[in-house]
Amino acid sequence: MRQTYSITQIQYTLITSESSFSESDFHNKVLRILKEFPKDLLQLENAVEYYDFSFRFCLRKGLELFSISDTLLNIETNQAVELFEGYSNDFNNALIKVFIIDSKIKSHENIADFIDRITPSYFTIINKTDSIASIYNSDNYFSDGNSLIELIKRDKQIITEIINEKYPEHEVKPFDINPNNLYIQENELVFSNLIEGNYFLLNQIIGNFWIEDYRKYNDGDLMKLRLQSNQRVNHILRKAQTIDSFTNVMYGKDIAKQVSPFNPLYPTLILISPYHFPRLNKLFQNKKLSSKQKAILKVYKLEQRLDYCFEGDDSVEKHLSKEEICQIIGKLSFRLLFLDDVGYLHGLLSYSPIIRLPLVGKSVNMDLSHLESFTSTRKKAVNKISQFGKNLCKHILAEEIKDYISNRNGQIAVISDLPIEWLFLEDLPLCYTHDVCRIPEYNQNGIVNNYIHNQRFNFLIKSDLIERTLIIHSASGNDVSMQNMFNLIDSFESIYGFKSIRCSTVKEIKDAVDSYKPDFLIIDSHGGFDKSTLSSYLIIDDEKRVYLTGNNIIENNISAPLVLLSACSTMPNYGYVKFLSDAFIQVGAFTVTATFMPIDMVDAARFIIRLLDKLTQLKDSIIHTNWLEFISHVLRTTLIHETIRKEQLKAGIKYTDIDHQSIAEVLTETMVFDKRKEAIEKLNTLLKKKNPDFKFDFESLNNEWISYTIIGRADLLYFENWINKYRELNMNFDIEKQNNNT
Numbered sequence: 001m002r003q004t005y006s007i008t009q010i011q012y013t014l015i016t017s018e019s020s021f022s023e024s025d026f027h028n029k030v031l032r033i034l035k036e037f038p039k040d041l042l043q044l045e046n047a048v049e050y051y052d053f054s055f056r057f058c059l060r061k062g063l064e065l066f067s068i069s070d071t072l073l074n075i076e077t078n079q080a081v082e083l084f085e086g087y088s089n090d091f092n093n094a095l096i097k098v099f100i101i102d103s104k105i106k107s108h109e110n111i112a113d114f115i116d117r118i119t120p121s122y123f124t125i126i127n128k129t130d131s132i133a134s135i136y137n138s139d140n141y142f143s144d145g146n147s148l149i150e151l152i153k154r155d156k157q158i159i160t161e162i163i164n165e166k167y168p169e170h171e172v173k174p175f176d177i178n179p180n181n182l183y184i185q186e187n188e189l190v191f192s193n194l195i196e197g198n199y200f201l202l203n204q205i206i207g208n209f210w211i212e213d214y215r216k217y218n219d220g221d222l223m224k225l226r227l228q229s230n231q232r233v234n235h236i237l238r239k240a241q242t243i244d245s246f247t248n249v250m251y252g253k254d255i256a257k258q259v260s261p262f263n264p265l266y267p268t269l270i271l272i273s274p275y276h277f278p279r280l281n282k283l284f285q286n287k288k289l290s291s292k293q294k295a296i297l298k299v300y301k302l303e304q305r306l307d308y309c310f311e312g313d314d315s316v317e318k319h320l321s322k323e324e325i326c327q328i329i330g331k332l333s334f335r336l337l338f339l340d341d342v343g344y345l346h347g348l349l350s351y352s353p354i355i356r357l358p359l360v361g362k363s364v365n366m367d368l369s370h371l372e373s374f375t376s377t378r379k380k381a382v383n384k385i386s387q388f389g390k391n392l393c394k395h396i397l398a399e400e401i402k403d404y405i406s407n408r409n410g411q412i413a414v415i416s417d418l419p420i421e422w423l424f425l426e427d428l429p430l431c432y433t434h435d436v437c438r439i440p441e442y443n444q445n446g447i448v449n450n451y452i453h454n455q456r457f458n459f460l461i462k463s464d465l466i467e468r469t470l471i472i473h474s475a476s477g478n479d480v481s482m483q484n485m486f487n488l489i490d491s492f493e494s495i496y497g498f499k500s501i502r503c504s505t506v507k508e509i510k511d512a513v514d515s516y517k518p519d520f521l522i523i524d525s526h527g528g529f530d531k532s533t534l535s536s537y538l539i540i541d542d543e544k545r546v547y548l549t550g551n552n553i554i555e556n557n558i559s560a561p562l563v564l565l566s567a568c569s570t571m572p573n574y575g576y577v578k579f580l581s582d583a584f585i586q587v588g589a590f591t592v593t594a595t596f597m598p599i600d601m602v603d604a605a606r607f608i609i610r611l612l613d614k615l616t617q618l619k620d621s622i623i624h625t626n627w628l629e630f631i632s633h634v635l636r637t638t639l640i641h642e643t644i645r646k647e648q649l650k651a652g653i654k655y656t657d658i659d660h661q662s663i664a665e666v667l668t669e670t671m672v673f674d675k676r677k678e679a680i681e682k683l684n685t686l687l688k689k690k691n692p693d694f695k696f697d698f699e700s701l702n703n704e705w706i707s708y709t710i711i712g713r714a715d716l717l718y719f720e721n722w723i724n725k726y727r728e729l730n731m732n733f734d735i736e737k738q739n740n741n742t
Contacts, residue, residue: 001517002231007167008041011094012480013084014067015111016102021338022444026102028334029126031341033100035200036145039063041096041159041349044149047207051351053501056256056730058597058723062094062348062455062489070105073114080110081117090106098148099123100297103132118437120159122151151211190235192227193337193673194308197344197354198239205246205351233398240269240353240404257729262624262671264435266410268715270347270354272339273396273416276301276361277442278368278574278617299328304358306398332359338444343415345451346439349716352413357396364392364418364501367512368574371597380704383704387698389424397423398594409434409673411628411715417442419573421594421709428698431708432639433676435632437591437710442577450585454713459561460720461589461627464521466615467499470560471608472509472519474525476543485605487522489612496612504541506548521560521614522550522608527567527595535578536570550583554697559587562717566608568598571709581711591712593631603704608632610641628714636676638705639665640683643696651691662686 014030038096039061043050054061068087073080084510088094097118100113112135116121122140125132142148144215152159187202187209227235247266247422250256289297289503295316302310310329317325340356347354367388371381393402405412406425412434414420420438421431430436441452462468471489475482490500493671499516503509513521525537525548538548553559564586570580571594581592611634617623624630644663647653663686681695687694 006040007093007095007163007537009039009061009064009092009094010037010096010098011064011088012037012098012100013088014065014100014102015070015073015105016067017070018102018104019069020068020445021342022446026104026126028338028341030100030339031345033124033126033144034063035196035245035341037063037098037148038210039204041152043204043207043209044152047203047205047210049204052250052255054096055250055349056245056727058718058726058730059350061452061456062304062345062451064094064455065345065452066091070102070107070111074107074110075257076114077110077117081116081370081378084114084118085310091444092292093167094733095120095166096152096159096246097121101125101130102595103127103652108132108135108454109515115140120155120162120289122148124148129428130545137480147211153666154300182227182416188228188238190239192232192235193340194232194356195227195235195239197347198236198243198342199342201347201351201353202239202243204348205243212447229309233400234310235401236355237404243351243353244408245352259622259625259725259729262623263722264406264410264629264673267350268411268413269405269408269508270343270352271405271412271416271420272343272354272356272357273414273418273441274339274359274419275364275418275441276303276337276415277417277577278361292319296324299325300333301361301362302329303360303395304462306358306396308358323589339441339447340417342447342451345448346413346415346713349454349713355401357401360392360395360418361462363395364388367391371573375596377703378600379700382701382703382706383699385422385703386424388419389422389429392423393417393425397425406433411437411626413713413715414438415441415447418574422706428677428680431706434673435502435628435715436711437628437714439712440582443579443582446582446585450712452636453590454716455591459717460723461562463719463721465520465618465620466508466612467497467561468519469522469612469615470512470520471498471500471524472503472512473500473522473726474504474509474538474540474543474548477504479526480541482526482601485601487604489524489608492609492612493613496616498615498692502532502687505542506540506552506556506558509540509548510558513558513560518560520562520564524565524566524604524608525663527565527570527578529569529572533578534576536576536580538565538567538570538580550578550580553580553583554587557587559584559589561588562607563589563592564611565592566599568595568605570594570597571711579711585712589712591627591710593708593710596709597707599704599707600702603702607638607705609633610638616717618721622719622725624719625722626715626719627717631710631714633671633742635705635708636670639703640667640679642701642703642705643683644687646701647687647691647694648666651689651694658691659686 016026018024018026037302038044051521063528072633073084088707099115099121101123102563115121116137122142123136124142140151142151166603169388185208187199189199199683200209236249243265251258298313299320300318302313304310336359343354344355366383370384402425414436417440421436423430439447473486486502493500499511503512523538526542527536528539529536538549540546565580580593584592614634644658666683669675669682
């Protein structure tokens, strides 16, 4: 795990006493203004050139964002400077420090003195008053992105001299602010929260906003630029496609080369799919709600149409005034605005287009509630999943956006509490047609922290990951079935080279993780969830009532960069908020593969063995770009294996009767984005040769694999051998040396 270093990057530090992003006016205003800022000084001279380098180097970098409590700096000023610079230098060597100050802090005099001692530094104050502003040195104050850039432009000679003095090995020439005014016409200004993120992402590529401030437009012009509801979808797509067009240029003009045609073409698409918390009634303390409370609840549960307009409920007007209704809708809009702004940060990491989908709740809740704890046959559960996925598609995907997603050769990262993996674009779920990872929506701090973690640290997956894999088996001694599965998995330990251990207490799990320090941690156990606390947990020893909860994970620092939970219902999808994945990520994991529902222990063991086998193949070859591509492929191909296995049993087909070479070709085609549906058709043709009555039917299968969900930005976790090859193809320098410095 490496930090990302760049002398010319800009460090943004929030100074506030608030620790939570939830319902925070300060943090929400910070997220708004951050969109206007550059990541690096080099962008200001030539944003397109910086994008070109980032693309060819596969540099995944956003805004360098820190937050520090004002109370920590409420000490002798020189000590505060030393403390801050020491902390900053642990993560970067950014020269320029930009401070965003919360007006509600109590120690403005100390902070003003502290900032004056740091050169070069600039600051702004959220909710500034004249009395507070008078405490600070106004020479270095900025009010927005353009005024910050004016200050940098003013000090460009000083900045250049300091860089060359402190880092003589990195000689920097005096820079100008985008002297060529590049591509201004490519970034049309449209005022809509739905499009603003993509506007500023495109600006990060071409730099137009930094020389063409949108505030110069007068009120009349602004009104013309506001979207009507029937224009929203087309404008969202137009901006996303413009961002994608830069990838087309990079590969189409041979500026960059792909390692393999199997790999995704476009950067990850950031989808935001807001979902009403289905247990909102629990927030009301009284069991019997008044008519007004019921009306308030109805407004809080309003959904959006495909054109993003809220669907009204006339019945509430009997109990609420128009002002009260507008106030509640304002709060809903405030929440959506937060998701737009934090979605921008995630998009910034890889110049990814962002699409926020309409807010839904009750229209899909009934389908989801049936899957909360299914007790019927697996076939009925799959039928319910299909029903949910098709219904969800109808409520959140306009036809144009559906077509865009269906045909886009890129991975998808979704901010949502919905099991978006089950979305049916046509006749197959999204998790088959695309590689999908997800960040839960309810925990707003978690969305921001996930961004900061991926921005600050760069974890590359070694080709010998199988030797850095630890499997922890946990179950009661009298659980014969589970013990048999443990034995089956462990029979491959000496062949594949992973480590395996049985644990019956939380301490034993902690000791095992501390001892082996795995890159990949698999916990193989039973799981459950608690409706009273809305939390999930792992069952370590059911007989002795030993459980592993989120608090246990945090208290004992149990984690690894990559985590897989092979247990039932580790991430239930109907209004649960205390997820095990949050705990693992809080103590260091980048991604956690968890489960929506109960899983069959035999199929779970079979999946683990297949995954381990695939890991061994990575030692001698360059196959997958990142962890999301790898884990999605292992899950997706389970569909192929189950279809064959079921047909063997049903039609009495012998193992030797199967054309294994053709099956291998089918499995390979599932790696290619635009051939995944063809792979199903080819499989159908192959099995029809053995049984003319065979017809592939998704809902006739158990489909255990769609019980899994990949949490965290698994798309940003690259295989080291892949990224070395990519940089070898696209850059002309010593790869190993550059990797050590970046």
